[in-house]
Amino acid sequence: MLSPLQLEEFEQIDFLRDRHVRFFQRTLQVLPERYASLETTRLTVMFFAVSGLDVLDALDVIDRNNMIEWIYSLQVLPTEDQSNLSRCGFRGSSHIGIPYSVKGPGVLHPYDSGHVAMTYTGLTSLLILGDDLSRVNKQACLAGLKALQLEDGSFCAVPEGSENDIRFIYCAACICYMLDDWSGMDIQKAIEYIRGSMSYDNGFGQGAGLESHGGWTFCAIASLCLMGRLEEALSQRELDRIRRWCIMRQQSGFHGRPNKPVDTCYSFWVGATLELLDVFQYTNYEKNRNYILSTQDRLVGGFAKWPDSHPDPLHAYLGLCGLSLIGEPNLRKVHPALNITQRAFQHLQQLQQTWRDNAGTCT
Amino acid sequence: MFYRDRKEWADLEPVPQDDGPNPVVKIAYSEKFSDVYDYFRALLKKDERSDRAFALTAEAIELNAANYTVWHYRRVLLQALQKDLREEMRYITDIIEEQPKNYQVWHHRRMVVEWLNDPSEELEFIADILSQDAKNYHAWQHRQWVIQEYKLWDNELEFVEKLLEEDVRNNSVWNQRHFVISHTTGYSSPAILDREVQYCLNQIRKAPHNESAWNYLKGILQDRGMSSHPGLLEQVLELKETHCSPYLLAFLVDCYEDALENNNQKETLNRALEVCEYLAQEKDTIRKEYWLFLQRSLESRFGPSFDPTVNYCAVYY
Numbered sequence: 001m002l003s004p005l006q007l008e009e010f011e012q013i014d015f016l017r018d019r020h021v022r023f024f025q026r027t028l029q030v031l032p033e034r035y036a037s038l039e040t041t042r043l044t045v046m047f048f049a050v051s052g053l054d055v056l057d058a059l060d061v062i063d064r065n066n067m068i069e070w071i072y073s074l075q076v077l078p079t080e081d082q083s084n085l086s087r088c089g090f091r092g093s094s095h096i097g098i099p100y101s102v103k104g105p106g107v108l109h110p111y112d113s114g115h116v117a118m119t120y121t122g123l124t125s126l127l128i129l130g131d132d133l134s135r136v137n138k139q140a141c142l143a144g145l146k147a148l149q150l151e152d153g154s155f156c157a158v159p160e161g162s163e164n165d166i167r168f169i170y171c172a173a174c175i176c177y178m179l180d181d182w183s184g185m186d187i188q189k190a191i192e193y194i195r196g197s198m199s200y201d202n203g204f205g206q207g208a209g210l211e212s213h214g215g216w217t218f219c220a221i222a223s224l225c226l227m228g229r230l231e232e233a234l235s236q237r238e239l240d241r242i243r244r245w246c247i248m249r250q251q252s253g254f255h256g257r258p259n260k261p262v263d264t265c266y267s268f269w270v271g272a273t274l275e276l277l278d279v280f281q282y283t284n285y286e287k288n289r290n291y292i293l294s295t296q297d298r299l300v301g302g303f304a305k306w307p308d309s310h311p312d313p314l315h316a317y318l319g320l321c322g323l324s325l326i327g328e329p330n331l332r333k334v335h336p337a338l339n340i341t342q343r344a345f346q347h348l349q350q351l352q353q354t355w356r357d358n359a360g361t362c363t
Numbered sequence: 364m365f366y367r368d369r370k371e372w373a374d375l376e377p378v379p380q381d382d383g384p385n386p387v388v389k390i391a392y393s394e395k396f397s398d399v400y401d402y403f404r405a406l407l408k409k410d411e412r413s414d415r416a417f418a419l420t421a422e423a424i425e426l427n428a429a430n431y432t433v434w435h436y437r438r439v440l441l442q443a444l445q446k447d448l449r450e451e452m453r454y455i456t457d458i459i460e461e462q463p464k465n466y467q468v469w470h471h472r473r474m475v476v477e478w479l480n481d482p483s484e485e486l487e488f489i490a491d492i493l494s495q496d497a498k499n500y501h502a503w504q505h506r507q508w509v510i511q512e513y514k515l516w517d518n519e520l521e522f523v524e525k526l527l528e529e530d531v532r533n534n535s536v537w538n539q540r541h542f543v544i545s546h547t548t549g550y551s552s553p554a555i556l557d558r559e560v561q562y563c564l565n566q567i568r569k570a571p572h573n574e575s576a577w578n579y580l581k582g583i584l585q586d587r588g589m590s591s592h593p594g595l596l597e598q599v600l601e602l603k604e605t606h607c608s609p610y611l612l613a614f615l616v617d618c619y620e621d622a623l624e625n626n627n628q629k630e631t632l633n634r635a636l637e638v639c640e641y642l643a644q645e646k647d648t649i650r651k652e653y654w655l656f657l658q659r660s661l662e663s664r665f666g667p668s669f670d671p672t673v674n675y676c677a678v679y680y
Contacts, residue, residue, distance in 0.1 A: 160431075
């Protein structure tokens with residue numbers, strides 16, 4: 001029989017599943033005004049919550065169909081005359097003021113266009129919720145995507161112009177992978193940009209010359225894996241060097257750059273990269289787990305970047321994914337490149353098989 | 364006063380957000396916030412080009428500086444209304460000082476600098492931001508862009524050295540060092556390479572447990588022959604006695620590996636395997652499994668090959 005003190009200690013390192021489920025449920029409902037800076041990226045926040053619930057095997061607590069409708073209302077569809085094809089994709093939210101609609105034709109508006117990260121998280125969220133993507137205008141999405149790639153191989157986020165870097169290459173690779181159609185990007189140029197982003201220390205920066213960083217290294221390696229070009233783009237020697245850079249990021253949990261503090265989200269960014277490179281098995285699972293759990297918020301659920309800090313949807317989701325990578329019981333396995341559960345990934349594979357079969361029978 | 368109550372705005376119909384019957388991740392805005400953005404949406408729909416629109420964008424930015432549509436619309440207005448770009452530089456300077464980790468504000472600054480074709484304030488401005496957070500990725504990115512675009516290389520190495528004196532463990536600064544040198548003198552001349560190697564070793568003597576310095580050293584030598592740089596191995600072995608670290612030992616393994624690739628000697632392999640063992644069991648135990656994996660990998664690549672089809676006993680008959 002455990003004493004009250006022993007029981008309390010056991011709880012300290014316990015994974016509080018139900019709290020996290022409720023954390024994601026609340027995220028999907030209403031956030032206070034201090035979260036205003038998330039307005040244009042609400043769809044990515046939805047992805048964190050929905051995928052988080054999937055990892056927790058708790059999707060049954062939400063109304064999937066209603067959520068699917070909301071996602072489709074964010075699709076930027078072609079107008080009657082199709083003059084806006086290069087601006088198609090998904091919006092992050094309703095912030096522009098387009099009236100709610102889940103079907104086309106698109107509404108002509110001088111400033112309405114998709115955002116590459118929203119197209120990516122829109123598609124993944126639909127898949128996770130069990131949708132068959134039949135209402136996605138794939139050709140329009142791919143046209144919108146193509147318009148975002150620059151001469152140097154990187155992507156902008158929106159057709160109006162934005163910063164361009166490796167993050168959006170990753171979003172583009174995910175979109176092409178899910179739609180099973182790489183006509184939306186010039187793979188060769190993207191590979192050149194990725195290679196050009198490799199630093200002297202063998203990690204990857206956001207672009208050429210920039211400091212290597214766990215998040216951008218994930219974008220680089222995961223993109224190459226999704227393209228099926230990892231071993232074509234990087235030599236064995238380079239891959240070994242990248243493995244070394246990544247594995248040196250473990251301090252207890254992981255940090256994103258040498259001499260920086262550890263942060264829960266890197267347990268996924270770096271952990272997933274190591275998994276894609278077949279060496280995650282050589283990391284220290286116990287120390288990683290202990291760090292992630294030390295950032296768990298025992299009251300409101302979720303995870304924060306550091307202990308005794310406020311949790312947020314991104315760290316809550318990536319903390320879970322970090323635990324999933326080390327095989328935490330009762331968590332679904334996560335596909336390390338696409339960053340969705342293996343269950344959602346299998347759903348995607350089945351869908352793609354159906355598309356191929358249908359394409360074969362078209363006359 | 365709300366925009367909806369101002370008579371100069373009475374001609375405009377506010378446009379609310381419309382999330383439909385089942386909004387997800389809805390943000391609960393105050394009346395004031397909604398009022399500003401309802402009018403922003405109205406202006407956007409008409410694509411109005413006016414001073415009142417320009418003024419409103421500043422209010423919208425104050426409420427949410429991460430809204431990239433507001434910034435884009437503001438840029439459209441800056442050009443359409445031929446606004447004073449010097450004043451815009453002052454404006455964006457203040458905003459970045461308040462919110463230095465926001466992507467949109469740095470992108471906006473870059474656009475204004477490009478329009479003015481005037482980078483003259485940039486290095487000082489970025490230095491100020493870095494004085495508050497010496498590892499701000501956006502700041503370093505903007506700095507590299509300015510330097511490369513406008514060829515402002517001249518004083519950057521000096522800037523790097525100053526920052527390394529302040530914090531020799533700042534990885535962003537080591538990265539900047541590599542950026543500057545690779546784009547100016549390069550590393551091919553033996554004089555430069557040797558200068559950099561010695562610089563590294565000196566910094567390591569002052570602060571031995573510094574991954575950044577060791578990464579830089581390995582980085583500049585890894586494709587130029589780590590094991591062939593004269594006297595380096597000896598210097599590192601000396602440092603091992605007094606200034607040891609997991610990074611020094613990892614560097615040693617890499618030196619031995621480089622040597623083995625050029626000349627596979629049993630003695631070199633044994634040394635490499637020993638260092639891996641030392642790392643795994645004592646000096647870098649968090650990566651124990653990795654060092655053992657590396658050990659097996661070196662053994663397999665450079666060790667005596669065991670051919671199972673040969674009957675070794677038969678050799679003696």
